[in-house]
Amino acid sequence: MAAASQRKPATLQFFLSAFVVLWLIAAAFPFIWTLWGSFKVELDFFSISDWTNAITGERTQTTHGSPFTDAGYYGAWIQEEFWRNVLNTTLVCIFVVATSLTIGTLGGYALSRSGYKYVFWLLIIALIFRAMPPITLVSGYLPVFFDWNVWGFLPTAIIVLVAINQPFTLWMLHSFFEGIPKELDESAKVDGCTQFQAFRQVIIPVMWPGVVTTGLFSFLLAYNDFAVTSMVLAEQNRTMVPAIAAFLGTTYTEGNVMFAVAAVVSATAPLFILVMFFQRQIVSGLTAGAVKG
Template sequence: MSNLTTTANLPLNDKSSNRLRWAQSRTYAQALIIVLWCLAPFYWMVATAFRPTSATFETTLWPTQPTWDNFVTAFSTERGNHFGQALFNSVFVGVVVTVIALLVGVFAAYALARLNFRFKFMVLGIILGASMFPGVALITPLFELFTNLGWIGQYQALIIPNISFVLPLTVYTLVSFFREMPWELEEAARMDGCTQGQAFRKVIMPLAAPAVFTTAILAFIASWNEFLIASQLSDQNTQTVTVAIASFSGALPQQEPYTAVMAAGTIVTVPLVIMVLVFQRKIVAGLTAGGVK
């Protein structure tokens, strides 16, 4: 009897395993299509960066005559390009914006998530509303304000608006984490004699490190990619890489330096891709922290 039962179950098990394999294969195929779709523009940018200027519109998957000349041209100042200075400007502005946004955002997020005070939800709503405000509507007021202050072409004209754009992202990301953190940890520290500040510094912050690290990366990338404000409030000495790449000039007056632009785009994009790949575990841990408490 048992042999008959086992034999009867074999086709069913085979069907189940076949369905499982088919489902897994379909999932992998869909993921592969999405990855190829997303990476195709990036790959074409890198391939074009290595093409000679005469073969800009070559349709081969990889240049037939690869060259490094475009990367040299990107850093050359003979045509009025200041890509090297722009790289420094972007790193400087991004680091300053990220540090200030974290210093303010950590305390603001903790207060909104853990403390009870009047108009708390109104404050959170205002912060989230500020992130939805279109940046293009702020260009004219900011330009007039910074012109009167004499800040046009200075770093503070780029840092202050960037902070206002990055800070809501910082607060929103950290609030969701602090809300899910167990209150018992903080209460246990207070019972052991810690003040609220000591409990925050010695207990809360070490546990919040993955979320803070993730928020720092997201804030830096947001500041690094900003173009609209930098294009209007910077000059030749303070322009960021996004503005510098858009201002590239060719060897001839009407020539578009496509290959040099692709080389500069590769230089700007590759470090971010490497950073995300290296710290992907911390990023995932930070984004999912608190979600399954």
């Protein structure tokens, strides 16, 4: 819309810019505010007397001798051992992303290379599975997990998250592989490769952009999950999100809200960095589904 004939009158441009600024404030300000406030004491972040205390850190000054304090972070990471939860989340994310990409790539590639009718039905079933709220599936797992004594461990949660991830991974990778010309692996097969060799030698080298995008969304699903991890993991194996939820129960009574604030900021930071580096892939992943329908 950059054509000269489309140039907008100044007032309209002003209103549009003002609207964008308003939205930016709504989108970004809560994060900045919470990041700033996480270095204060509770009486500043939740100030009864004067809200500007949260900016200047008046009480923090009197308590800790400086307008900034890492007491919240110390309390969360060391005292409440939040580092364990961070470690668990790291493990869960690495294994979920690696596994679901491995099996999802094979499946998505195979579906994109065969024109059978039932492939469509497989994709439809995957779409239905994608719509199932994870929490309803969890109530199906629990009795079995209790019976088999596998409840509470990280591998259990990892396998469940991989499976819940599959429908989405399959859809994304399927539509991505559709975009890679069939002639590539066809010609490799003519030269005497088996299907798997063709996949390994010809497709794997060119599939990374799609795999990275899909992997990002797998990562987000594993990282952000609450329903599965909070129900399937035992207390000592909790990942970050259920740990934060558990903080809420204890901190409101003990007055350690700042621990939860620090934990929340710690959990947001990796996502922040992720968006910074992979903004383009995230946007393309979000729109890929829309364009394909």
